[in-house]
Amino acid sequence: MKSSLVAQAVILAALALLPAAGEAIYFRDKISWRSAIAPSEMVTVEQAREFGSTAIWVDARPDEDFAKDHVRGAILLNEDRWNELLPQFLAAWAPGKKTVVYCSSLSCNASREVARRLRKEAQLSDVFVLEGGWEAWLKKK
């Protein structure tokens, strides 16, 4: 192929567009282009409180943060010690329960990751991420 380096790169870039577009169509219901968390998977502090006794609070922050303070009754489940902590969460979980996962603030990702893994690996439904995390909880305490 005698075409120039730039032409070759452009051809490859164009070729990759085709399957990418196909995949974007295939996954259109599984990912939102507007927000990292689908609106249906996010709850505000007020909405989470309305769950009442059906809610299980999951603290996805590091152990030290959990030890300092946490939502009353929250279960520690972070990615650092996932395998170790998951059994105690599963012991507390029951069908019909709604899981609310939080991390430190709006910008943290731990709650999103833990919620994703609970859905994917533990096959749980009704798993929500608390909007604003621990900071939002403190403000509205």
Place this chain on the structure above:
Amino acid sequence: MAEEEMNKTPNTERQTSKVERLEPSTLGVGRSALDVKRFLWRILDFALAGIFIYAGALKAIDPVQFASDIDNYKLLPWPLSVAIAFYLPWLEIFCALGLVFRFLYRGALSILTASIVVFTLATIAAKVRGLDITCGCFGHASQHWSFPAHLLTNLAILAALVVLSFKATSRNRLQNAV
């Protein structure tokens, strides 16, 4: 007659025959040495292609996770992270196939080099900013890799790509010159 034969022969083969004419006594040795060298270069092509096909496939299977990994860098707006999550894995796979089949070879090398440079810089930037994140380079498979492991892997891949790029460029120049 000989000139006619030369015109029919591709550039690379013509180059070889020059070598043969220059060193007739070591013809057998020279050719086998060349073959071994060529074989080793191809092994490097295949090794890199394997890495990028593996990395691309892992990310293409789970674009939702990859979008999340890109978003963790806090460098791009979410819609762009999603677009890259759909696009980049396929670009890596196509470029890797380019290395395997030597199709659009130099273009493939340049794209892969650019992508690994960007990944490496983004990983360093994330570390400097104190973000404890997975690079997403190998999907969730690289989730528990340490920062030095990420960096060393990326730098090793980058070094191999740069070497292949130089080789491809010099061969291209040689072909154009002959």
